[in-house]
Each structure stands twice: as C-alpha cells, then as structure tokens.
Amino acid sequence: MNHRISSRVRNIAPSATMSVDAKTKALLKEGKPVVNMSVGEPDFNTPLPASFAGIQAITEGNTRYTAAAGTLELRRAIASKLMVENGLQFSPEQIVVSSGAKHSLFNIFLSICDDGDEVILPAPYWVSYPEQIRLAGAVPVIVSCDEASGYKLTPEQLEAAITPKTKAVLLNSPNNPTGAVYSESELRALGAVLARHDVYVVTDEIYERLVYNTRHFSISALVPELQPRTIVVNGFSKAFAMTGWRLGYIAAPLDVAKAIASLQSHGTGSPSTISQAAGVVALQSFDPSMVEEFHRRRDVLVRELQSMPGIQCLMPEGAFYVFPNISGVFGKKLGGKVVDSAATFCELLLEHDLVAAVPGEAFGAPNNIRLSYATSMANIETAVERIRSFLGRLA
Template sequence: MESRLSSRVRNITPSATVSMDAKTKAYMREGQPVINMSVGEPDFDTPVAVAFAGMQAIADGYTRYTPAAGSLDLRRAVARKLMTENQLSYAPEQIVLSSGAKHSLYYVFLCLCDPGDEVIFPAPYWVSYPEQIRLAGAVPVIVSCDERTGFKMTPDQLEAAITPKTKAVLLNSPSNPTGAVYSEEELRALGEVLLRHDVYLVTDEIYERLVYGVEHKSLPALVPELLSRSIVVNGFSKAFAMTGWRLGYVAAPPDIAKALTSLQSHASGSPSTISQHAALVAFDSFDPAMVHEFERRRDTLVAGLDALPGITCVLPDGAFYAFPNVSGLFGKTFHGSGPHSGKVLETADEVCEALLESEWVSTVPGGAFGSPQNIRLSYAVSYEEVEEALERIGRFVKSLK
C-alpha cells in the first residue's frame, strides 16, 4: 500500500494560524512570557445575556437535534437581521446554520464546485480559502494585491482573472489578514464586472461590525441583480465574542440552500442546539465599546510599527489585524538571544521565528496569507499587551544589523 492517506488530505497545508497558536500556547505552558498576537479571536467575554441564554437552554432541556439547516426561530432572526442591517432579502428557508462560518464556507465550495472549476479571490487571503477550494476539487485562482491598492482587488484584475472555468468569485470585507474594507464605489465597480459573467459571488462578511471610521456594505445589496447568484457567509464568533460556540450561517439562493442543507444532514447533522438558543439574543447584545477598544489598540499598534525602521504598515479599516510589510528587515543579521542569533533573516517566516524566540511575541508570517513580505499581528489582546509588544518588537528591530 503506497499510502495510508488519501491524496486529498496528503496535499492539505496545515493552518498556519492554528499551528502558530498551538506552538505559542506550548511556550506559555512552559511559563514563557509570550504575547500571543497570532490568533484571530476576540479577547472579550461572550455577552452576559448570550451566555445566560445558553445556560437557560440547557436547563430547559434544549439539548436535542434541530433540523439540519438549524432552528426556524434563529433562521427567521438571521433573515430579519440581513434585511434590516444589510438590505438583503432572504427567506428563512434560504438560511442554513452551520458549526461556524469556516464550516459554512467549506460546505459552500463543496456544493458549488466540480473538479477543475476555478474560484477567484484576492491575496492576501484567509489561510483556509485555498485549502477548502482544493478539497472541493476546484482550483484557487489568486489575484495578487498589495499596499498600492490597499490590498484590494481592482475591477481590471477581476476581469482579467475570469475564464470559462470560473465558477465563483470570493470576497472578504473586512479582510483577514489585512483589515481592508471595500468602499461602496469599489464594490459597485466589481459588481459591474460580475454582471457581465455568469459566475457566483461568495461574500465572507464575518468581520462586518468591526469597522473603524468606514461603513461595511454588502455587494449584492448594492447590485441587486446579483442576488440570485450571491451567497453571503457570516457568523457569531467575531462580533459577539462567541468563537467557541461554533455557529455560522449562509444565506443563499433556494436551490443552493437546499443543497447545503442536504450535504450538512449527512456530514454533520445540525449545529449545536445550545449555541442556537444563545444566538437568538446575540443580535441585541452587540457592544460598540468593543469596536472602540479595538480601534484604540489599532491606532497605537500601527503607529508604533510604522515608526520602526524597515517596517511599514497600512492602517486597517476593519477586523482586528495589522499586516505590516517587514521586507525592509530582510538581509539583516539578528544579534539577539535564541537559536536564531547570528542568522541573516531572509524571510517573514524567519522574522516571526526570531521575534518569538527572542522577545516572546507571537505573530504569523504573511506567506500563509499569500503575501511573503508581510506578517500578521492580531490586536485582540489587551491595550497593555499592545504597548508591551511594541517595546519588544522595537528591541528586536534594534538588534538587527
């Protein structure tokens, strides 16, 4: 037997963010003073009303299966939310709840894609997009973007990437890892391109509430002609600090929603009943103070990074990540402590490793996001940790000669 594993899983690249978080937590268990800026998880507690709703669900015996697409009450609530907040008209029957937005996205690609189909998305991108697309048998078509366009795909780039094999275009706004937010004008321009081609639009809006001085817009609301082939993915993890509750949702055309439900019924059944009951009160429990605190941390972190020699950082408009370009550090020799001392740093991976092992600041190299010149830092840590991290990064940069 040549291999005990299928080619499908042999070719998967492990999630860099999950891997770095695991490595970081191992150091923390050893007692090392690590500041963990690698993980995309709010450091706030789940709102009290949401937590109590979950506990009440358990006490009231809501611990059995719901329908595969999720409870009708929550699907109705999601449909109301999409109409009132996003100006998107979806019936409850077009909503499918899953165990997290990551889960939702994977099912979407499985339902849409046949082998050889192409899915277009811009880089930098969330680490799981290409792997999920490949697992569905499709081909990731990556459009490279950088600081010159604010890490956003232009209409000309999108037009050039579309081929007869294109099945879908995937957008993530606000973006992980860059925090880029497409403006209304930019979205309309992309929509005009999509109107000329018979392809699906998948829009990942998980960070929609975490924006700073700008407004989140959903492309199919701006170009309603696209609604019949638009799939909106969202969830409760980021805005409501419910990462461990594992609950996301898809809003899709009726035939796709039906296919998603059928697939989920065989693959995982329904999402957690307890989480669904808790989520019923989440939409009324959002705390804008979380956004203000993230913005305060963002401003301090980006200004501090941008002031360091060899580092430049675009101010993100959303999410809770900074994505500095560290290519100005490449070719310099690290003279700090740890196993990398005396080593010439040639890549963002080596920068991240040396920074972690010398100053105990955990970040993620940008190659995992399709941008090898950058690194990602999450400011979903306390303000005091942001300040301390900047001091440590400053010492690290100073040690490079």
C-alpha cells in the same frame, strides 16, 4: 497499501495561525511570558444575555437535534438581521446555520464546485480559503493585491482573472489578514464586472461590525442583479466573542441553500442546539464598546509600527489585524541567522523576544506579517517594546 492517508488530505497545508498558536501555548506552559499576537479571537466575553440563553436551553432540556439547516427561530432572526442591517432579502429557507463560518465556507465550496472549477481568490487571503477550495476539487486562482490598491481587488484584475472555468469569486470585507474594507464605490465597480459574467459571488462578511471610520456594505445590496448568485457568509465568533460556541451561517439562492443543508445533514447534522439558542439572543446583544476598544488599540499599534525602521504599515479600516510589510529588514541577521523571509522573521521574533506573529506566506503575501490586536492594550504595549528591541538588534 500504497497510501494510508488520502491524497486530498496529504496535500493540505496546515493552518499557519493554528500552528503559531500551538507553539505559543507550548512556550506559555513552559512559563515563558509570550505575547500572543497571532490568533484572531476577541478577548471579550460573550454577551451575558446570549450566555444566559444558552444556559436556559440546557436547563429547560432544549438539547435535542434540530433541522439540519438550524432552528426556524434562529433562521428567522438571521433573515430579519440581513434585511434590517444589510438591505438583503432572504427567506428563512435560504439560510443554513452551521458549526462556525469556517464550516459554512467549507460547505459552500463542496456544494458549488466540481473538479477543475476555478475560484478567484484575492491575496492576501485567509489561510483556510485555498485549502478548502482544493479539498472541493477546485482550483484557487490567486490574484495578488498590493499596498498600492490597499490590498483590494480592482475591477481590471477581476475581469482579467475570469475564464470559462470560473465558478466563483470570493470577497472578504472587512478582510483577514489586512483589515481592508471595500467602499461602496469599489464594490459597485466590482459588481459591474460580475454582472457581465455568470459566476457565483461568495462574500465573507464575518467582520462586518468591526469597522472604523467607515461603513460595511454587502455587494448584492448595492448591485441587486447579483443576489440570485451571491452567497453571504457570516457568523457569531468575532462580533459577539462566541468563538467556542461554533456558530456561523450562509444566506444563499434557494437551490444552493437546499444543497448545502443536504450536504450538512450527512456531515455534521445540525449545529449545537444550545449555541443556536444563544445565537438568537446574541443578534440583539451587540456591544459597540468592543469596536471603540479595538479602534483605540489599532491606532496605538499602527502608530508605533509606522515609527519603526524597516517597517511599512497601512492603517486597516476593519477587523482586528494589522498587516505590516517587513521586507525592509530582509537580509539582516540575528544570532547568525539571516532574515530572508517573513517566516524567518516570525521565528526569530518568537524565539528571541517572545512575540507571536503569523508570517505572511500563509496569506499569500510573503513580505508581510499579521499581528492581531484582539488582546489587551498592556499586551500591545509590551509587544511594541519587544518588536522595537528585536529590530534594534538586527544587523
């Protein structure tokens, strides 16, 4: 036997966010007071009405398989939500509910990509995008977006990246890891380019409700001619603090939705019946105070980071991450070790000052680190003190 593990799996890069989180939890088990700024998980409880709906599903025996695409009740509720909140018209048959938005994305790439197809992926990007694209046999075409553009893809970059092999373009707004939010005019400009090319538009809108002093827009609501080839991805983990319920969905052209439902029927089958019952109620249970609290935390964290020597930090407009550029301290040392990368910076920060952050290499941005403010204000204040102390000891 030449290889016990398939080449497609051997070549996967492990999730950096999960890796840092695992190291952090190991240190916490040892009794170390680590401040975990690495993981994208809201520190709020699931809305009680949604939790009670899940409990009711259990006690009433609503625990059987559902259709592979999800219950009709939930798909109708999602279709209504998309129309009312996003200006998007989808029938329940065009919606597929999956075990988390990550699962939804994986289904999409497996369903639309053939070997050698290209998927345009703006960087910085979420860590799982390129790996999922590669697992589908496609090629992620990375387009680097820097601070000058607010970490956003420009129409010129998009036009230059499209080739005859392009199958899809992936947009994520609000963005993980940068918190960037595409404005109405920016999306219209990208839409004008995409209208000239026959490619799919995959738009990951999982953070749509978490925006500050701005609005979220769906690109196909602004450029309707794109809707026949736009696939919208969303879920319940972020806005409803339902990470462990594992519930996400796609809304897509009918042929794509049917293909994804068929694929899912042979993979996981339907998502949890209990989670779906909770999801129906969750859509009516959003708590805007979550956004207010994240807004407050963001302002404190960014203000403190911007005051630190060697650190540059843009103000994110959405999600719950900051993405500071720490290249200003590259070349400095601590304990005989040179800070020569974001990965080394995060390693030393965790080792010496017990703050867990994710290095930017995982997001296609080697000069940056990601810090999550989905944690308490007390933790943020402690983390800020420790980061400042850490920077002060670099020489």
